[in-house]
Amino acid sequence: MKNNLRYIALLLAGVAIVGCEPEFDNPIEDADTYTSGEADFSKFVTVGNSLTAGFADGALYRSAQQNSFPAIIAGQMELAGGGEFNQPLMDDNLGGLLLNGVQILPNRFVLASDGAGTPVGPAVLNGTPTTETTEKVTISLNNFGVPGARVYHLPAPNYGDPAGVPAGTANPYFARFSSSNSATVIADAAAANGTFFTLWIGNNDILGYATSGGVGVDNNETMNVNPATQGSNSITNNNVFAGVYQQLVAAMTANGAKGALVNIPDVTSIPFFTTVPFAPLDPTDATFAAQIPALNAFYQDLNQAFVAFGFPERQVSFSMTAASPLVVRDETLVDITPQLTAALTPSFGPAAGAIAEQFGQIRPANSSDLITFTSAPIIGQLNQDNLTRLVNAGIPQQQAALLSANGLTFAMQDQNVLTQDEQDRVTAAQQAYNNVIQQLAADNGLAYVDARAALADVAAGGVGYNGGVLTSTYANGGAFSLDGVHPTGRGYAFTANVIIDAINAQYGSTLPRVDIGNYPSVQPSDDVQ
Amino acid sequence: MNKLKVFVVLCLISTFAYAGGYRVSTQSNKQLAMGHTGVAVVNSADILFFNPAGLVHLENKLSVSAGGFGVFSDVKYQNEDFGTFAETDSPAGTPVYLYATYKITEDFAAGIGVYTPYGSNVTWPTDWAGSHLVNEIELSAIFIQPTLSYQLFDSVSIGGGPILAIGGVEFNRNASRTLTDEQGNRSNIAIEDSGVTAWGWSAGLMFTPSDKFTLGFNYRSLIDIESEEGTATFSNFPNSSLTPDNGTTGFTATLPLPAEATLGISYKLSDKLLLAFDYNRAFWSEYNSLDIEFDNGIVSENPRNYKDSSTYRFGAQYQALDNLVVRAGYYFDESPVRSGYFAPETPRNDSNGYTFGLSYQISPKFAIDASVLYLRFKEITESYDFYFDTGSPVAAPFEGTYKSSALIAGLGLTYNM
Structure with a gap:
């Protein structure tokens, strides 16, 4: 009797262990489902501006950083040999920034309502930010995206010196994680010694001019080739761009790393320029x-x-x-x-x-304004x-x-x-930059990501995804955050897929895309200032 | 009486998972070992569940049978297009049963049964890829069935009784694929109700033309568990008039426990060997849609569109020794879920069940029953096509490959006097 019970117990235990673990024919958790091709994703390093940082809704905040395109791509690379991916995460989800305890940058925008179920527009989220510029991020980083950076800022010494923030000679975001006060973004990024990188820089080199309605100078017209005197609200000189960009690519590829270079989208792709019509004066008002x-x-x-x-x-x-018309x-x-x-x-x-x-x-005003x-x-x-x-x-x-x-x-x-003339200046510089980016990608065997074409598709009717259509319509198009310039999490996921496609095409890897419907669009909240 | 209380408590906290829909076929250790056949098999008081008409065929004055099971189930999900995967971490379920029958006269018997024929417990990782459909679900139902059985003619008996069903549900899902509060926590809706009562009935017919051959038929009625007193909790919604308010509210929902008809035969090949075959038809087409109407005005409509489904059961038992009976069985269980309605809350496709077991007679009055069921599911790539993001006219199908397994092991005790 006792023995019989023992056998029964043994039988049950045995079957329990063997029988209870279902196994797929091709489990994707296994290492060989997705491959890295000729690339090596073991250490992924990303360099660039706000787009690389995950900036959205007029601020850099934690949950947006977690949905940055580098973080999304790193997640997919994990399926093909990728390692951990560290970002200089902000301390909170508000996004504002302090310098020595005083707020120097505003909180993020949220979509406010009238309190009765109708959205009224963007408003700044209420709350006291906790991220202090002078408190250094000490972990070893993979994401070197610095909001506001232009191409010539990346190799500029002292761009991360907190002492230079009030005067505007340094960038508070880089000051949070620069390896020293004199460090440069590109040297810090190169020192991370990635096996694979993305570089997306140059947007601010035309965007500052464009978003300020073209009040700045076009350094291509003034033929100013000194990186130190390009000025804000200006268009960076094409030769400055080409020279610095080449330097950046050289720094990132010095260790033999492979990577992807991302080009500059059209300013007309973004809601910042397409939301207010030239003829908004409505007589039914x-x-x-x-x-x-x-x-x-x-x-x-x-x-x-x-x-x-x-x-x-x-x-x-x-x-x-x-x-x-106006x-x-x-x-x-x-x-x-x-x-x-x-x-x-x-x-x-x-x-x-x-x-x-x-x-x-x-x-x-006319339709070209x-x-x-x-x-x-x-x-x-x-x-x-x-x-x-x-x-x-x-x-x-x-x-x-x-x-x-x-x-x-x-x-x-x-x-x-x-105006049209101003747009023409922007477009001329953008095309010159993109030619440089494409050429350097080809010269160095790097993937070339045509973000310009991808975002033009979003602007021209939209891009379908599982559960909707991504358009550049302000607030409810899904692609762009409430600042009208930077993508939402969903827009970044779309961008990540575009970059993944280009990487796979260049290196024969098989990184899967992400389901962009699982990434957030704009945040509703009435907890506003 | 105290023991009965203990059982009731056990049932209410018990959780289970497996089989087509949320039906859990574990109503007897003896019969589970025979592929859960039994509408025409008179072994013990367990017949009260399988066919009330069989009560009167029990030889003993008093028969009591009780037992329980451990249900160990696991589901894996993956989507190769996006590289997402998840695995359930569902707690072990413990369905139980208790039957007692008393033969009042040679052709009249009475009994009572307590059993747990429906339940489901699926726990996915919180905020997983399908969290907008389900994070966690726990259904349980306990049936209490007083039963009478009468020998109508020499070869025909009938039986039946009312069923009091006590149901409970806990269900938790995220509000959508992306909505969060200002801090980035996923907005969530959880509903909970317990102690919901409803009535149904079971009736059977048994035809015994010879000593060797038995034919049985049983019908158990539809029972709708109508939840009206439960609470729904909305949490992590942003502070916005564009989204629901946080807090608790009431809700109403109806979950059908579908009717089931079984036709079966058993044949005694020799004094020692008995073979059985059952055909089950579960009327799942009752389950059209899981609609939850919240008292705050929000309605959650979740089409299910189940179809009626069949189960084919085969079993054998063999008297190996004077004090040892061994049993084995097989069944094929058709899933009631249609293509395109494959929701991860009941991620089950067609399955093959392999069963074994034995009864060991400890004393003239007591026997121990043991059984094991291994359920084998084929890998299946399916989707749930009826989820829409708020305001989007385009459905967002949730697709992936599922692979499930379940192992059930049980022990029971039979007492005859």
């Missing part, structure tokens, strides 16, 4: 419709003057039945302030000059500076107010509009 007769009456005299001086295309009139200032136009002063003097006397000044270079996203809140609003200027010139308050409505009478200024 009662407040605006009520102003139309007075506005048109005012422009009647000016329009006669425009025609008389040979510029009929500058005439402005607001339609009662269709959306009207009035914009275009600094490439012939300035006709003197002629207008003369024409307005009979009606306005000595104040005519002050009025003429704001109409000397205006025209209606890109209105910046940050301009949206000021459209139709009273421009206080201009009101003061006109009142000081002797114009009655009421008349001055009529002449100080942003985009209606007071033209949208240079920083609000990226």
Whole structure:
């Protein structure tokens, strides 16, 4: 009896151990399902700007970093021999940054609602950030993405010196993890000694100019080839880009590492430039419709003057039945302030000059103008500076107010509009950069990632995925975060897939894509400042 | 009475997993060892579950049978397109049974049975790739069935009784594939209810034209577990009017425990050898959709569209020694889940069950019963095609390859007086 029970127990234990572990025919946990081809993914190092860092919603915050394209790719590389992947994670999910206890960068944007189930737009998430610039990240890192970096910043000494942050000579994000105050981003990244890398740099070299509506200089026109004096809001000189970029590739490949170089997307792919239409003035808006007769009456005299001086295309009139274009200032136009002063003097006397000044270079916006996203809140609003200027010139308050409505009478200024000429400068530099990137990829046997084409697809109708369509529509298109420039987690996942495809094509590896529907889009919250 | 209480408590906390849908065929150690045949097999008080008409055929005045099982099941998931994988870490289930029958006269018997025919426990890693469909589910139902059996004619007996079902459910899933609170924690919905009662019935017919041949038929009715008193907990939702509020709310949901019909035969090949065959039909088509209506106005509709399914069972028992009976069996269990409705909450496809067991007579009155079932599932690549992200007109199928296994081992005790 006792023996029988023992045998029963043994039988049960035996079958329990053997029978309970299901096994796939091809388990993907095994090392040989996905292969690295000619590449070696054992140590993955990434270098670049905000896009490499995982920046989103106007800030760098923890959960966005965890969905950065380098982190996503590293996760897939783990299936093919990849190792751990460390990032200089922020301390919280707010995203703001402190310097010596004082907040120097704002928290991230979230999608706020009206409290009754309707979204109203981006707002800054409430809370006190805890990430301190001067507290160094001490773990050994794989991700060397530095938000705000231009190509020439990566080899710049002291770019990570906290002492230089207040003056703007150093970058607070790099100051958090630079190996020393004099360290350079590229030397730190090269010292990580990766077997595989990505380099994505150059976006800010045109984006700063573009998002500022082209107020900066184009260093290709000024032929300034000194990396130290390129300036903010400017376009980096093509030769500077080429020289520095070559240096970066050389540093990352010095140990024989393989990698991928990512090109620069079109600024017209991003919602920052495509969200505000050139003709947003909608007569079904009662407040605006009520102003139309007075506005048109005012422009009647000016329009006669425009025609008389040979510029009929500058005439402005607001339609009662269709959306009207904004009035914009275009600094490439012939300035006709003197002629207008003369024409307005009979009606306005000595104040005519002050009025003429704001109409000397205006025209209606057209479909080739890109209105910046940050301009949206000021459209139709009273421009206080201009009101003061006109009142000081002797114009009655009421008349001055009529002449100080942003985009209606007071033209949208240079920083609000990226005109065709400005876009052409951006595109010319972008193409030059991309030619350099493509050439260096070919010369060094590196994967070339055409992010430009991929994001153009997103902007042109969208890209389908499991459960939806990714478009560049602001907030609900899924691809772009609430700053209108940087991707969402879902957008980064799409980017990671594009890079994975290019790596697989170049090196014969078989890294799987990720399911981009599993990555987040914009964050709703009413806990806002 | 105290023992009965202990049993009831055991049943309520017990958890199980395996078999088509959430049916768990472990209602007897003796019969499980024979492929869970039994509608035409009169072995012990266990017949109360398999066919109430058989009670009257028991030879002893009083028969009691009790037992339990350990259910060890494991499911692996992987998706080769995306390199994702997960494995369940479900706790062992412990279904139990207790039957007692009393022969009042030669042609009239009564009994009571307590058993746990439905249950499921699947625990996936929290926030895994399919967490928008299920993180964790635990279903349990305990049936209490008073039964009468009467010998109608020499060769025909009938039997039946009402069933009181007591059900409970815990279910936890993430709100969507991506929604989190401001801190990045996945938004989650959990529902819980227990002690839900419902009534049903079981009835059987047994035809014994000769000493060797028995034919049996049993029908167990549909029982709808209607949950109305439970609580739903919404957690980790962001502070936004665009998403549900955090906190608890009520909900209503109905989970059908489908009707089942069984037709079977047994044949005594010799004094020592008995063969049995059962055909089960489970009417799963009742399970159209798992719709959960929350008191906060949110409705979660989860199409299931199950189909009726069959199980084919074969068993044999052999009197090896005076005090030892050995048993073996096989069954083929058809999954009620249609292609495209393969949800990871009940990730089961067709399975083959191999069973063994024995009974050892310790004394004239007591016998120990033991059984083992190994359930073999083929690897299957399937998807659940009816998940939509909020506001998206495009479905987001959850696809992958599943491989399951289950091992069930049980021990029981039979008492005859």
